Amino acid sequence: MAAAIVATDLEKTYGETVALAGASLSVERGEVFALIGPNGAGKTTLVRALTGTTDPDGGSAQIFGESPTAVDRDRIGVLPQEFSPPGRLSARELLAYYAGLYDDARDSDDVLAAVGLVDAGGTWYRDLSGGQQRRVCVGSALVNDPDLLFLDEPTTGIDPAGRRTVWRLIEELADGGTTVVLTTHDMAEAERLADRVGLLADGRLVAQGSPEELVREHGGSSRLTIETAASLEAFADLGYLVERPERDRGRNPENAVVVRDIEPVEIGVVVDYLEAHTLEYTELSWSEPDLEDVYLTLADAAERERTDRLEGGDGGVDEGTLTQTGETA
Numbered sequence: 001m002a003a004a005i006v007a008t009d010l011e012k013t014y015g016e017t018v019a020l021a022g023a024s025l026s027v028e029r030g031e032v033f034a035l036i037g038p039n040g041a042g043k044t045t046l047v048r049a050l051t052g053t054t055d056p057d058g059g060s061a062q063i064f065g066e067s068p069t070a071v072d073r074d075r076i077g078v079l080p081q082e083f084s085p086p087g088r089l090s091a092r093e094l095l096a097y098y099a100g101l102y103d104d105a106r107d108s109d110d111v112l113a114a115v116g117l118v119d120a121g122g123t124w125y126r127d128l129s130g131g132q133q134r135r136v137c138v139g140s141a142l143v144n145d146p147d148l149l150f151l152d153e154p155t156t157g158i159d160p161a162g163r164r165t166v167w168r169l170i171e172e173l174a175d176g177g178t179t180v181v182l183t184t185h186d187m188a189e190a191e192r193l194a195d196r197v198g199l200l201a202d203g204r205l206v207a208q209g210s211p212e213e214l215v216r217e218h219g220g221s222s223r224l225t226i227e228t229a230a231s232l233e234a235f236a237d238l239g240y241l242v243e244r245p246e247r248d249r250g251r252n253p254e255n256a257v258v259v260r261d262i263e264p265v266e267i268g269v270v271v272d273y274l275e276a277h278t279l280e281y282t283e284l285s286w287s288e289p290d291l292e293d294v295y296l297t298l299a300d301a302a303e304r305e306r307t308d309r310l311e312g313g314d315g316g317v318d319e320g321t322l323t324q325t326g327e328t329a
């Protein structure tokens with residue numbers, strides 16, 4: 001039986017911008033595959049190439065063994081990133097409207113229940129909260145009970161409770177055998193939902209694997225974060241690698257240091273050191289590497305490679321095309 005998706009060397013250029021530069025992936029039936037990567041990496045373009053809404057310039061894609069434009073539309077559900085249904089239809093009416101596009105659609109009330117919106121079924125779309133609106137949109141991609149569901153940033157803009165409803169919904173669909181491809185900037189979402197994760201950078205899949213595999217290969221070591229105003233030099237005699245936290249970890253790097261590659265049983269050594277050197281601290285927290293570390297490591301490496309290519313002026317890619325894609329998440 002053919003895989004749900006096989007894409008080989010997909011290329012897509014918009015004017016001078018290279019959106020896909022040879023993207024390859026395959027997704028098995030029943031898998032949940034999360035595409036992650038910086039803004040501008042090509043995630044939406046890849047989803048569009050796989051759903052037949054954009055024509056790649058090179059490479060090939062097959063969905064259930066057929067071209068994306070030839071595959072039976074009843075088998076595919078798509079939630080585009082930008083999707084604004086008419087505001088003056090109720091949630092129920094909207095789902096009924098989308099259901100009407102298919103010969104054999106699910107009952108709209110079942111879909112409303114699946115996305116947790118039974119109570120809001122009669123409310124105009126424009127009067128729903130942002131999270132409820134996104135859940136109606138997710139529901140609209142489910143009306144045809146698809147075998148393969150593409151969700152481009154399904155939970156962006158949804159509050160934590162709404163996000164969990166969508167997560168549970170995706171888990172239920174996956175348990176029922178639906179193949180799901182989703183894009184996300186939320187690493188917790190990818191880690192929780194995905195059987196496999198693909199990291200897209202500069203139009204290529206630079207790593208693919210289960211979250212555990214990716215963390216093992218690229219996540220680095222466990223760490224102890226110390227909230228302290230002390231300088232890095234104050235830790236010179238600790239006997240561990242100590243550095244400032246990465247910029248994207250949501251704290252001021254000047255107010256924390258990170259001790260690398262340290263097991264929980266060794267934390268006492270650090271506490272003794274802090275006390276012996278009268279170094280003040282407000283908090284100690286130990287953590288294992290996670291998908292966010294993988295993301296930061298690989299996205300940084302891709303960014304450095306891109307800069308090197310630009311500075312070197314080689315790599316077979318027109319320099320002018322690369323200046324357009326440098327936005328990072």
Ligand code: ADP
Nearest residue numbers: 014017019038039040041042043044045324325
């Ligand atoms: P992502 O979804 O990872 O943020 P996109 O696939 O949206 O990335 O975009 C990849 C690159 O292609 C970006 O530089 C974007 O500006 C460009 N791009 C995408 N779609 C178009 C389009 N229709 N016209 C021109 N440029 C586009």
